[in-house]
Amino acid sequence: MSGKLMTSIVLYGLIRAKEQEIWEWYQYFLKFNEKLGYPSTHLGIIGDSFKSGKLTTIKRTEAKLSKVLENGENIKTISIYSLPEEFTQAAFDYNTFICMNQSFNHPFVIVSVPSADFINVNMQELIADLQRFIICTEGKVFELSALESPLIYASKVNDDSDFSSLKIIEKFIF
Numbered sequence: 001m002s003g004k005l006m007t008s009i010v011l012y013g014l015i016r017a018k019e020q021e022i023w024e025w026y027q028y029f030l031k032f033n034e035k036l037g038y039p040s041t042h043l044g045i046i047g048d049s050f051k052s053g054k055l056t057t058i059k060r061t062e063a064k065l066s067k068v069l070e071n072g073e074n075i076k077t078i079s080i081y082s083l084p085e086e087f088t089q090a091a092f093d094y095n096t097f098i099c100m101n102q103s104f105n106h107p108f109v110i111v112s113v114p115s116a117d118f119i120n121v122n123m124q125e126l127i128a129d130l131q132r133f134i135i136c137t138e139g140k141v142f143e144l145s146a147l148e149s150p151l152i153y154a155s156k157v158n159d160d161s162d163f164s165s166l167k168i169i170e171k172f173i174f
Contacts, residue, residue: 003092003147005165007118009126010110010140010154013174015102017133019069022078022100025133026065029080029098029111030058032126036117038082038095046103047075055081055090077101092146100133104155109134112150115143141169 017025033040043061046053049068069075079099087093097112109130113121123141130136144150145165153163160166 003145003165005115005143006097006112006146006150007115007121007141007143007169008110008112008150008154009123009130010108010142010150011127011130011134011136012106012108012138013134013136015100015107015109015134017100019072021133022075023066023069025100026078026080028129032098032111033080033082033096036096036113036120038113040080040096041083042081042090044077044079044081044099045075046077048073050075053077055079076103091149091151094146097151099151101155104157106156107134108154110150110154112146136174138171138173140171143167143169 030040040058042055043058043065044053044055045061045065047068049064077099079097081090081097082095083090083093084095095114098110100109101107111126127139142153144153144163148163148165152158153166
């Protein structure tokens with residue numbers, strides 16, 4: 001299977017980010033994407049006031065996100081995408097994908113960037129920063145084609161053998 005190779009860091013454990021911490025997480029990753037040269041463009045949110053999880057532009061959604069967090073509403077999943085102007089399917093065409101997900105049996109945070117740009121990421125610093133938002137029990141750094149979906153892999157719904165382009169770079173237990 002071909003497609004852009006993405007390198008991802010995924011941490012599993014108890015998400016401890018609530019209201020203000022989710023806003024801080026969101027702001028952190030807007031800056032993270034900007035530093036990589038991929039401005040954040042879209043959000044996918046599932047929570048009390050966000051039922052569908054449908055992607056919307058940041059410009060359209062950011063104020064509502066801020067308001068629901070101020071009101072203490074529950075957010076189950078928040079995803080930040082940097083999508084190119086000509087994208088056709090966000091699930092495969094993204095430049096970067098970042099997600100905090102409490103909806104699966106294994107809550108996690110994931111950061112996926114193009115493998116060619118991963119050299120610009122300080123992995124240890126990023127992992128330490130992610131741990132401000134999750135009580136981590138385990139994690140992985142892996143490379144996978146965007147077409148095979150790092151999100152699906154991180155969700156632990158399929159066996160490793162189901163991913164033909166999967167390369168585990170590092171595993172860790174905390």
